[in-house]
Amino acid sequence: MKILITGAASGIGRAAALRLHDDVVRREGQGAELMLVDMNASLLEEFAGELSARGAKTRTFVGDLADPAVPAAAVAATEAAYGGLDALISNAGIISRSNLLELRLEDYERTFAVNTRPTWLLAKAAYPMLAAAKGCLIATASIAAHEPTPSLGAYAPSKAALLMLVRQLACDWGPAGIRCNTVSPGSTLTAITANSSSPGADRREGRNPLGMIADPDHQAAVIAFLASPDAAFVTGADFVCDGGARTQLMMASGMGNPWQRPN
Numbered sequence: 468m469k470i471l472i473t474g475a476a477s478g479i480g481r482a483a484a485l486r487l488h489d490d491v492v493r494r495e496g497q498g499a500e501l502m503l504v505d506m507n508a509s510l511l512e513e514f515a516g517e518l519s520a521r522g523a524k525t526r527t528f529v530g531d532l533a534d535p536a537v538p539a540a541a542v543a544a545t546e547a548a549y550g551g552l553d554a555l556i557s558n559a560g561i562i563s564r565s566n567l568l569e570l571r572l573e574d575y576e577r578t579f580a581v582n583t584r585p586t587w588l589l590a591k592a593a594y595p596m597l598a599a600a601k602g603c604l605i606a607t608a609s610i611a612a613h614e615p616t617p618s619l620g621a622y623a624p625s626k627a628a629l630l631m632l633v634r635q636l637a638c639d640w641g642p643a644g645i646r647c648n649t650v651s652p653g654s655t656l657t658a659i660t661a662n663s664s665s666p667g668a669d670r671r672e673g674r675n676p677l678g679m680i681a682d683p684d685h686q687a688a689v690i691a692f693l694a695s696p697d698a699a700f701v702t703g704a705d706f707v708c709d710g711g712a713r714t715q716l717m718m719a720s721g722m723g724n725p726w727q728r729p730n
């Protein structure tokens with residue numbers, strides 16, 4: 468299975484690459500062919516070495532996905548390396564920390580340029596390979612795509628736009644046999660949350676019915692399902708993986724946590 472994954476050097480992308488490779492080995496008896504894309508060259512190379520040691524074929528592509536030329540170049544590198552593509556995982560993303568009143572124009576533009584536009588540009592460039600393979604696209608959105616999120620500037624709007632972009636792709640490309648879906652993680656322990664000061668990852672623990680913060684592997688499992696033959700009839704869907712946080716409206720309204728576990 469030939470897979471391109473962005474934001475592969477860290478967090479959810481890294482966990483997804485590992486999980487996808489392991490699943491391919493289990494299903495096909497041989498390793499995945501992975502194009503790992505990220506702007507963090509040193510972390511990416513280190514991770515590629517780790518994956519190769521597990522039997523995966525890996526190539527890396529270093530670039531800033533906000534540069535409109537980079538998504539197509541990463542797809543072209545995949546075609547040159549592997550001659551096709553079965554799964555496009557558009558996962559890289561950033562948080563922009565500010566309220567909307569103070570948010571600077573350049574931060575608004577960059578948030579959309581990283582979180583939203585690359586999925587379209589990657590998909591557009593990958594269309595012939597995905598159509599030939601009857602492949603799939605999976606993008607990482609967020610529960611912020613569903614609910615306004617305080618102090619994160621254009622993050623929630625950029626992820627909400629991503630959701631609709633992928634649903635639109637699902638409709639446009641279903642007839643070509645290409646499935647397009649999103650995963651919407653809740654708070655997940657990665658660099659993005661470790662670096663967040665507001666609200667801190669530790670403070671979010673317990674703010675969902677399951678009473679825990681997610682591990683990147685929880686999100687990777689959903690991505691792996693969506694990329695697998697088990698999801699053959701799933702397209703235009705968004706899978707919220709948040710421990711139930713989004714449904715827990717009573718906490719937000721100050722009524723306490725009715726799902727609090729007994730000590």
Ligand SMILES: NC(=O)c1ccc[n+]([C@@H]2O[C@H](COP(=O)([O-])OP(=O)(O)OC[C@H]3O[C@@H](n4cnc5c(N)ncnc54)[C@H](O)[C@@H]3O)[C@@H](O)[C@H]2O)c1
Pocket residue numbers: 473474475476477478479480504505506507530531532533558559560561562581607608609610651652653654655656657658659660
């Ligand atoms: N961690 C969470 O709580 C959480 C919750 C909801 C959604 N998400 C989404 O999950 C995705 C992965 O985030 P994560 O939590 O693993 O964070 P992370 O910071 O650990 O990983 C993000 C990766 O994307 C790369 N990246 C960022 N901007 C890039 C760019 N312009 N070009 C190329 N690479 C770039 C980074 O170098 C990094 O390796 C993001 O889209 C994020 O918005 C995360």
